[in-house]
């Protein structure tokens with residue numbers, strides 16, 4: 041390896057965050073959709089601030105990042121933390137609805153990373169709540185805004201009443217956005233590999249003579265809805281996979297149609313009801329299982345990774 045470990049460590053550590061959250065998701069399963077370690081407190085709404093959804097918080101960097109999210113499907117990590125902190129710690133909204141809203145717009149949406157990061161910010165999966173004031177936002181987003189509701193000290197921020205602009209909350213609208221080009225030409229009895237929203241890897245089982253199905257289960261998207269932009273992005277990624285059949289329906293219905301036991305899929309918390317041959321995902325290290333803190337997990341990973 042040409043790059044010294046010390047120079048590469050920070051990036052490798054970023055990548056380890058993904059494995060960290062995935063391991064918690066595997067271990068805790070559905071529990072990641074509830075307050076994991078502590079009850080979020082105080083909570084005065086199970087909705088989301090209207091000003092967040094409509095990008096009208098009055099914090100310029102935040103509002104333009106939300107507009108950019110709608111436009112591009114991306115938001116920087118710091119900004120995700122600011123938005124989560126404004127929703128949960130200042131507006132006192134329970135994290136679940138705002139988390140669902142953010143996930144639905146992210147092209148890199150991942151239920152594990154998303155739910156657990158929201159819980160980290162609001163203190164339900166960490167020891168303290170995360171706050172950022174205006175000067176922190178100005179520093180990282182190259183702005184110089186003053187006199188906003190965030191332009192106060194951390195002491196004031198962590199004990200203030202819900203700012204006026206955040207008081208109106210709404211239930212965001214989530215549409216189905218399922219594609220309508222579901223295939224009806226599957227070959228019965230043929231070995232089939234299953235792709236889904238979390239696995240569209242064009243190198244997986246490449247050059248093998250198998251039937252390829254992109255399974256879009258309505259039940260998964262009813263629970264974790266995504267925008268049309270995200271669905272279109274996934275379908276576009278699918279076009280890198282030759283002869284991929286898009287199938288909109290549940291796994292059981294697909295299995296009935298296929299009439300084969302030769303069904304291959306990758307391990308994932310959302311695939312636990314699949315039947316067939318499960319293949320492992322690729323991980324950075326052999327470190328697995330639940331760890332209370334990222335640094336406890338990272339310490340073990342580092343031992344395996346350091347060069």
Ligand SMILES: Cc1cc2nc3c(=O)[nH]c(=O)nc-3n(C[C@H](O)[C@H](O)[C@H](O)COP(=O)(O)OP(=O)(O)OC[C@H]3O[C@@H](n4cnc5c(N)ncnc54)[C@H](O)[C@@H]3O)c2cc1C
Nearest residue numbers: 054055057058116117120121124148149150153154157158
């Ligand atoms: C409230 C909130 C919600 C989030 N929702 C998601 C989500 O739905 N999907 C998602 O993948 N990440 C999520 N993250 C984590 C993180 O924000 C993104 O992974 C990161 O912003 C992706 O941008 P990047 O590719 O430029 O990352 P870089 O900073 O360039 O990092 C490189 C890669 O490392 C991994 N990574 C880095 N930081 C994290 C992290 N904290 N958690 C998990 N993986 C990480 C990602 O694979 C990322 O692409 C969320 C974070 C917060 C605070």
